[in-house]
Amino acid sequence: MPVKTVLVGNAALVKIWTDDIDEGSKAQLANIASLPFIHHHVAAMPDVHLGIGATIGSVIATHQAIIPAAVGVNIGCGMVAARLSLTANDIDEKRLKKVFDQISRDVPVGE
Helix, strand or coil, X not given: CCCCEEXXXXXXXXXXXXXXXXXXXXXXXXXXXXXCCEEEEEXXXXXEECCCCCCEEEEEEECCCCCHHHCCCCCCCCCCCCCCCCCHHHCCHHHHHHHHHHHHHHCCCCC
């Protein structure tokens, strides 16, 4: 599916993967994209809609920041931020795959 709209402002881009988006969600996305720690662009998925502080259905990549409240506060989707004993220097591709595979086994999804 191609990007349908790109919002260009004074900060990061907003790439929107739908034509079905209301003006309130666009404004919220532009506000998020103006934050100083956003990395490259904010992405709005086809199910994007207005949320509390951040749009539901958006992907917010950041520089050296984690925003756990950006997902899950509105709908209680079970997202969690957890501090680990690992650092970026401890993780290579092989170890990252092992951690991902273990999470995939342990965390129920679907239904």
